Amino acid sequence: MQPDLTLAEENRELRQRVSILHHKAERNEQLLRAFFSAELDLLSCITLAELLDYLLNHFRQDFNLSAVTLMLLDPEDMVQELLDGSARFNHFPGLQLIRQQQPLRDLYPDSSLFCGEATPHIITTCFRGAEDVQSCALLPLIREDCLIGSLCLGSSDPGRYSHLLRYDYVSHLASVVAVCMENAISRETLQRLSSIDPLTRALNRRALSQQLLREIKRCNRTGEPLGCILLDIDHFKPVNDTHGHLSGDKVLRDISQLLKEQLRETDSIARYGGEEFAILLPGCPEPEATRVAENLRKCISQTLFSGHQNQALRITASLGITICEQQHTVDADVSELTESLIQTADQALYFCKHNGRNRVSFMPCLLKVSAQQ
Ligand SMILES: Nc1nc2c(ncn2[C@@H]2O[C@H](COP(=O)(O)OP(=O)(O)OP(=O)(O)O)[C@@H](O)[C@H]2O)c(=O)[nH]1
Known part of the structure; x- marks a missing residue:
């Protein structure tokens, strides 16, 4: 009797493990599919405002995050001007434009992604004190070896982002966001330069x-x-x-x-x-x-x-x-x-x-x- 019982227990345990693995695989597949779809959505944003709206509003809802913020390097106030031009700046409270690169260097000393606990310092600097952020992914936005911004994803689930796990799809997303951001800014800057009188900022x-x-x-x-x-x-x-x-x-x-x-x-x-x-x-x-x-x-x-x-x-x-x-x-x-x-x-x-x-x-x-x- 004894050996049969052990075998049955082992069997049950194995079934449980397979079921857990199956659920994990299913969840990962769902997440990957959501990331692919997010990537397509990002690539289809034409204007800077569309891109910011997607990242700061829709992305948060689609991925069930409690906070999403974006820090962008804007040394010559170009982004500010692009957004001011159409009075859209107020639509993006999660957006912070910075003139100096130092805050980005402090956040990413080795230019790599951070996933883990949202410390009080991170909550203050990246999430404007949002109390419900427990874990986070901080994504450096890099173009041509230069830190141009930071996308911060905050979750109320303490286990959602951990330094023990790899987040290859999140790193990939950071690269796509950086390219989309650079393209949108360049495109709108060009458009603006060809239609604006440089002295008065009125139309030419x-x-x-x-x-x-x-x-x-x-x-x-x-x-x-x-x-x-x-x-x-x-x-x-x-x-x-x-x-x-x-x-x-x-x-x-x-x-x-x-x-x-x-x-x-x-x-x-x-x-x-x-x-x-x-x-x-x-x-x-x-x-x-x-x-x-x-x-x-x-x-x-x-x-x-x-x-x-x-x-x-x-x-x-x-x-x-x-x-x-x-x-x-x-x-x-x-x-x-x-x-x-x-x-x-x-x-x-x-x-x-x-x-x-x-x-x-x-x-x-x-x-x-x-x-x-
Ligand atoms: N500072 C500056 N002056 C400009 C610019 N473009 C044109 N002007 C000047 O505008 C002045 C226009 O002078 P006028 O056409 O004689 O006209 P006005 O003195 O305003 O006289 P009325 O129009 O008849 O009242 C000229 O002195 C131009 O040099 C600019 O971009 N900057």
Whole structure:
């Protein structure tokens, strides 16, 4: 009897072990599948905002993590600017941009992945004090031998990440994240550099033309009028002549900033020429466009600007307005319409300049509407 009993116990124990191994294998397979799918999701993110949203929001839910944070090296505030440009920075509370590499070097002295207990120091530096993080994986993001960031995955399960186990798929993920991050930043930086005026950070003329085409199409589709303004700084030459070119540059930057602050996010601001800005106001009929222009004129004339050596400067501007109505866009040659809108706003501006400057003037679009309408 005795030997049979031992055999049966051994058998039961073996079955239990096989079942545990089977479960582990199943779990690993599931995890691997989830990682492959995460990799595809990461690779399909086109914009930087999509990528950040995926990592900081969706990834946390998909992998049942209690916290995900991302530290990115941004020595020239490029990422900050890319995100500021579209007011998306606030959407990513888990994102930290750092100018110096030192915090990354402190976190990864030998540039390798860390998996294990979330110590109070790690919780403070990587997870902003999140109390429910018990274990964590800290992934160094490395490109061309350079630490460019850190992705931190925190779990409330103390056994989820351990220094006793290997996490090859997590290391692999870190490499994919680093490449995706670098690509998204480079792509958006390039795009930005080709469409932004470097001095004022407003759109350049090329980007204005593209935006004008988009807005004309939208006006045609929705029937909503498009307000167009040309703003020219008055007597700008004396500003340069008296206070120097650097002061003139500073005024241009400050005016661009003032326009950004006063206008809506959906409006477009472009530097059209030396001291001239073009503004597009989608969904804006004539009385509203005149009110907006008048507000800008008042704001500029009431602001005390300063030169590059802090000398006080008083500035005024003249603004010519026109409106693109849906009727202009029907059967229109778009490039002819674009030209006509700018020309009309310019004539309205000319009227302001000849009538004392520091004023606003409206002129209906000069383009003839086709007779069939
Ligand atoms: N500082 C600086 N000045 C610029 C820039 N681009 C153009 N300007 C200057 O803008 C001035 C434009 O002068 P004008 O066209 O005579 O016009 P204005 O003096 O503003 O006179 P009104 O427009 O008739 O009121 C010139 O002195 C240009 O050198 C720039 O990028 N930086």
